Amino acid sequence: MSWRPVKAVVGRELSKLFRQRARLLSALVRPMIWLLVIGSGVGSMLEGQQQEGYLTFLVPGILAMTLLFASLLSALTLVYDKEFGVMRMMMIAPIAHYWIVLSKLIAATLTAMVQAILLLLLLVILGLIDINVALGLLPAALLTSICCAAIGGLIAVWSKSIDNFAVIMNFFIFPVFFLSGALYPVKQLPDYLHYIVAVNPFSYGVDLLKHAVPGVSTDFSVTTDIIVLISFSTVAIFIACWRFSRESVHEPLFHRATKR
Amino acid sequence: MVYKTAIYTRSLTKIYGQTIAVNGLNLEIKSGQFYGLLGPNGAGKSTTIHMLTTMTSPTSGDAWIAEQKIADDPVAIRGTVGLVFQDSALDRTMSIEENLQFAAAMYNLSPAEADQRIDELLSVFNLQQKRKMKLLALSGGQRRAVDIARGVLHKPKVLFLDEPTIGLDLPNRRAIWRFVEQLRREEGMTVFLTTHYLEEAVACDHVDFMQLGKLQTGGVPAELIQQLAAYVLEIETPDPENITAQLTPLFGIPIQEDQQLSFKISEADVDFYQLQQTLGDSISSMQWRRPNLNDVYLWNVCNPEQGDRE
Numbered sequence: 001m002s003w004r005p006v007k008a009v010v011g012r013e014l015s016k017l018f019r020q021r022a023r024l025l026s027a028l029v030r031p032m033i034w035l036l037v038i039g040s041g042v043g044s045m046l047e048g049q050q051q052e053g054y055l056t057f058l059v060p061g062i063l064a065m066t067l068l069f070a071s072l073l074s075a076l077t078l079v080y081d082k083e084f085g086v087m088r089m090m091m092i093a094p095i096a097h098y099w100i101v102l103s104k105l106i107a108a109t110l111t112a113m114v115q116a117i118l119l120l121l122l123l124v125i126l127g128l129i130d131i132n133v134a135l136g137l138l139p140a141a142l143l144t145s146i147c148c149a150a151i152g153g154l155i156a157v158w159s160k161s162i163d164n165f166a167v168i169m170n171f172f173i174f175p176v177f178f179l180s181g182a183l184y185p186v187k188q189l190p191d192y193l194h195y196i197v198a199v200n201p202f203s204y205g206v207d208l209l210k211h212a213v214p215g216v217s218t219d220f221s222v223t224t225d226i227i228v229l230i231s232f233s234t235v236a237i238f239i240a241c242w243r244f245s246r247e248s249v250h251e252p253l254f255h256r257a258t259k260r
Numbered sequence: 261m262v263y264k265t266a267i268y269t270r271s272l273t274k275i276y277g278q279t280i281a282v283n284g285l286n287l288e289i290k291s292g293q294f295y296g297l298l299g300p301n302g303a304g305k306s307t308t309i310h311m312l313t314t315m316t317s318p319t320s321g322d323a324w325i326a327e328q329k330i331a332d333d334p335v336a337i338r339g340t341v342g343l344v345f346q347d348s349a350l351d352r353t354m355s356i357e358e359n360l361q362f363a364a365a366m367y368n369l370s371p372a373e374a375d376q377r378i379d380e381l382l383s384v385f386n387l388q389q390k391r392k393m394k395l396l397a398l399s400g401g402q403r404r405a406v407d408i409a410r411g412v413l414h415k416p417k418v419l420f421l422d423e424p425t426i427g428l429d430l431p432n433r434r435a436i437w438r439f440v441e442q443l444r445r446e447e448g449m450t451v452f453l454t455t456h457y458l459e460e461a462v463a464c465d466h467v468d469f470m471q472l473g474k475l476q477t478g479g480v481p482a483e484l485i486q487q488l489a490a491y492v493l494e495i496e497t498p499d500p501e502n503i504t505a506q507l508t509p510l511f512g513i514p515i516q517e518d519q520q521l522s523f524k525i526s527e528a529d530v531d532f533y534q535l536q537q538t539l540g541d542s543i544s545s546m547q548w549r550r551p552n553l554n555d556v557y558l559w560n561v562c563n564p565e566q567g568d569r570e
Contacts, residue, residue, distance in 0.1 A: 010367030042277055088349035089410065091315060093366035094339035
């Protein structure tokens with residue numbers, strides 16, 4: 001197995017990212033809106049010292065959001081490519097089919113990291129975080145990004161078409177984001193929500209990012225975060241690869257009678 | 261590796277749910293041949309191609325490509341075959357060059373090797389000037405050409421073309437056939453073609469017919485046509501029963517479609533003018549012509565019992 005096909009898949013995703021300027025711009029604008037609007041809005045309900053604190057508290061949260069959206073959407077190109085036929089070009093290539101999933105997930109992780117780095121740069125320039133904090137956030141961002149790509153991979157291998165996109169937004173992205181502690185400390189949530197947050201792997205990414213920002217309260221230990229992120233990602237990627245290698249998943253791509 | 265047989269199958273079968281898409285297929289295609297698998301939509305042609313290119317696995321039976329068993333190493337087989345899908349496999353938002361570079365990388369060609377090969381192929385297809393153009397900006401025929409170029413980037417031993425001219429107009433169809441012919445001549449690859457435009461398969465070295473998943477043995481197109489008949493006589497008449505009764509003793513049972521009757525005529529020296537006068541006002545039109553592959557298909561595959569003299 002050579003790395004050239006993997007590089008080609010990754011290269012294609014990255015060049016698409018830079019070509020779609022609007023996508024790149026919105027990846028930067030969306031978190032800034034959250035940070036400045038929600039941060040200031042909710043912050044205004046808090047008092048003095050706490051106000052400042054909430055803005056800092058939100059930084060790991062919105063960075064996690066950027067990673068989640070970017071990674072997940074990029075992993076979902078597995079479905080786009082199927083819909084528009086490009087998947088055929090990869091399926092007929094002399095590589096094992098699970099490499100298509102792995103390449104796409106590597107691409108998703110990297111495109112998300114590019115967007116995270118641009119966001120951190122913007123935050124440093126605006127003076128919202130210190131450069132050292134930004135650097136400290138990078139390894140945590142990488143693990144979170146892999147976890148998000150793995151979630152995206154799982155969704156992608158089970159979705160038949162991109163018509164499901166609204167479903168994916170409402171039933172995966174939003175719950176995963178809102179039930180993660182990105183916007184509020186988990187400890188203050190009612191018990192039943194607490195449990196949901198605890199089974200959401202993304203929560204541990206958010207928590208790991210929080211550990212990298214001084215003065216932000218965290219809910220789990222760094223070790224727990226890292227173990228959960230790595231084990232979840234490994235299992236999820238393994239399942240996605242297994243599912244993708246089953247040919248019944250691709251029959252609609254080739255056999256008309258099995259098309260929806 | 262030297263191999264004599266490009267494609268070999270034994271009892272190859274694919275069942276989807278209740279449907280037997282391909283039923284006990286036995287094929288043997290020599291290396292370098294231009295082979296045509298003909299038949300209507302839904303006959304099982306595409307499924308056959310997908311099994312032979314590892315895109316789907318057979319329910320039962322075995323297949324070999326270039327004397328290598330497909331089931332043993334599907335990934336290696338994918339490096340040996342080229343497949344031009346019925347639907348495009350290209351990214352419309354990327355340029356010709358980006359698409360082909362991407363496909364070449366999937367075959368592990370270095371960018372320099374790929375570049376040279378893309379040059380070669382684009383000049384065959386007369387698309388050098390459009391190299392940097394997005395696929396969206398190309399005509400249907402040009403896009404198909406790029407699809408074919410993609411299928412042969414890695415110089416496959418066996419090229420599968422699944423309905424390569426579907427949806428194209430006549431000049432584009434002709435152009436695609438010229439390209440395929442040139443590729444075959446220059447690279448000596450075995451070509452496995454499916455089409456339901458039967459007249460396009462005349463250039464094949466051998467054709468077989470497929471219907472409802474079953475293979476009906478064909479032969480060399482020119483010989484099949486010659487064996488079928490000397491002429492095909494088509495008569496339009498308001499009274500087909502009467503004409504059938506009159507002519508069946510002479511030419512055998514016709515194929516009837518509403519008011520149109522087709523007879524196949526083996527004798528080369530039939531006096532059609534005499535016949536026309538005999539039939540007189542009972543027919544509204546009459547024409548005779550040389551048979552083609554469509555006739556072979558209609559008579560031998562769809563209506564094998566017709567044509568016998570009673």
